[in-house]
Amino acid sequence: RERRMAWFREARFGMFIHWGLYAVPGGVWKGRDIGGVGEWIFNSAQITVADYEPLQQQFNPVQFSAKEWVRTAKDAGMRYIVITSKHHDGFCLWDSKLTDWDVMGTPFKRDILKELAAECQKQKVKLCFYHSIMDWHHPDYLPRRGWDKRPTAEANFNRYVEYMKGQLKELLTNYGPIGIAWFDGEWEGTWTHERGEDLYKFVRSLQPSIIVNNRVDKGRQGMAGMTKGEFAGDYGTPEQEIPANGFGEGVDWESCMTLNDTWGFKSKDTHWKSAETLLKNLIDCASKGGNYLLNVGPTPEGTFPAPIVERLGMMGKWLKAHGEA
Numbered sequence: 001r002e003r004r005m006a007w008f009r010e011a012r013f014g015m016f017i018h019w020g021l022y023a024v025p026g027g028v029w030k031g032r033d034i035g036g037v038g039e040w041i042f043n044s045a046q047i048t049v050a051d052y053e054p055l056q057q058q059f060n061p062v063q064f065s066a067k068e069w070v071r072t073a074k075d076a077g078m079r080y081i082v083i084t085s086k087h088h089d090g091f092c093l094w095d096s097k098l099t100d101w102d103v104m105g106t107p108f109k110r111d112i113l114k115e116l117a118a119e120c121q122k123q124k125v126k127l128c129f130y131h132s133i134m135d136w137h138h139p140d141y142l143p144r145r146g147w148d149k150r151p152t153a154e155a156n157f158n159r160y161v162e163y164m165k166g167q168l169k170e171l172l173t174n175y176g177p178i179g180i181a182w183f184d185g186e187w188e189g190t191w192t193h194e195r196g197e198d199l200y201k202f203v204r205s206l207q208p209s210i211i212v213n214n215r216v217d218k219g220r221q222g223m224a225g226m227t228k229g230e231f232a233g234d235y236g237t238p239e240q241e242i243p244a245n246g247f248g249e250g251v252d253w254e255s256c257m258t259l260n261d262t263w264g265f266k267s268k269d270t271h272w273k274s275a276e277t278l279l280k281n282l283i284d285c286a287s288k289g290g291n292y293l294l295n296v297g298p299t300p301e302g303t304f305p306a307p308i309v310e311r312l313g314m315m316g317k318w319l320k321a322h323g324e325a
């Protein structure tokens, strides 16, 4: 474990990327501003699967450049990237043989994760995958949202888990060495501690040196689970907060935070944190023995919003001036 965690302990600063079909509505559904975070619009606007699916035909981020994304991260002083291979809406950013609900079914038809994997290798940035356990689209995932009227008689959660494992096998065999398997969406009744342990062992069997976050295990045990050592996972993920005193010797952690008030792109969210605040957060985490995972929500065109590029550039400059990047 010590050897497995070494790069993570030195990394200190990473880029979180929430990207998927939800970037297309960007927080607005049928002319209505939808509250809450952008990547939850499927749920927050109570959209049916039939109404959400057409977004796939509208996803065409022709300005996407893996080279530029990775360079922007690197220039900011970030040493790893965690991107949503699949978020709660179930849509897959890579060429998956196990579903058509993926990027190959969009007009874009390019394996985004393949391109990022190649660039990350070239520029020596660790690529990591955020993979949601919860899936609002797959017919076998349970429980269903209240307004989702698809019949459940045939749904089979075990089969869903097999699907998810099959997809993780694709992600952990065809994209080179992956730094972290970052799980999320584990809090619903169908997910159990046993399933969490099994999934932890499964991803490590595919890539023995991969690091797995604590959300692979059941429920919001969060840091309690980490410090008790009873839960699967290698490190803790406090969200939108930096712990007052870290978590003590031997407990690894990473605070994930947004740059504005959403993870996935929202066209009207301009509530950007200042570069100064962001730098303070990074230093705060690092000084307490943790990492700072700072989130970017790219636009449906495939670019980073300008205020993000500006702030990341300032952070990189500061870090370089102080010999940290």
Ligand code: JFZ
Residues within 6 Å of the ligand: 018, 037, 039, 040, 184, 185, 220, 222, 238, 239, 256, 263
């Ligand atoms: C989850 C996701 O639902 C969200 O869309 C985003 O991806 C974020 C990074 O993770 O949301 C969470 C996860 C954990 C907590 C709250 C929201 N938590 O620990 O309080």
